[in-house]
Amino acid sequence: MTAPIHHTSRPRHSAGHNAGEPARDAADRASDGTIGGRRGVLQQVWRQLPFFVWLVALWMLLWGQFTLVAFVTGVIAAVAVTRVFRLPPVELSGRVNLWYGLIFVLTFFAALVRGSLLVAWQVLDFRRQPGSSIIAVHLRTDDDLIMTHTAVTASLIPGSIIIEADRDRRILYLHVIGATSEEEVERQRRAILGWEARIVRAVGSRAQLEIIRRAEIDTPQQGGAPA
Secondary structure (H helix, E strand, C coil), rough: CCCCCCCCCCCCCCCCHHHHHHHHHEEEHHHHHHHHHHHHHHHHHHHHHHHHHHHHHHHHHCCCCHHHHHHHHHHHHHHHHHHHHCCCCCCCCCCCCCCHHHHHHHHHHHHHHHHHHHHHHHHHCCCCCCCCCEEECCCCCCHHHHHHHHHHHHCCCCEEEEEEEEECCCEEEEEEEEEECHHHHHHHHHHHHHHHHHHHHHHHHHHHHHHHHHHHCCCCCCCCCCC
């Protein structure tokens, strides 16, 4: 007597199903890579946006025009600087303080007016010849962007101009009109350090902000104004 044979059914997977799993995995990985790439691009654009806006504003300040033409040409120049020229990427801190940024802008325009009036008075005052000095200012922070912003700010204010920058030692050398005594030179040096402190409060990193605080520069008014 022959024993009955029992057939156990097993699920069968088609070749198309097996081949589809790697394809779906590859598609998922590609989708994740695309999303991650987009996020990386957006993060890079967001981090570079303050630098881009600063370049446009700097262009308009250098030309002394706040017009639509100056804005458009500033945007073109900023795109050329950030995209065309093969320069090392500028790493921003990712921190922007709008309040201290506003304080910096208002203080800067006040220094422009004050510096213009002071230089005009020195030229028209025939009683004495205004002296000048070359001073060295040792910055507190070690950052290329902060150093550049400080140098440009000092040069835009009438009465002082940057003649050399020592990146390795973080020293700015300025030619200053009307600073002949030790007291006047020290006041100019404190003024430059004051601009550095204002810039750090506006766009500097937390580590740079801590350096400024340890230097007992706690308020935007400290550091004086360029004389």
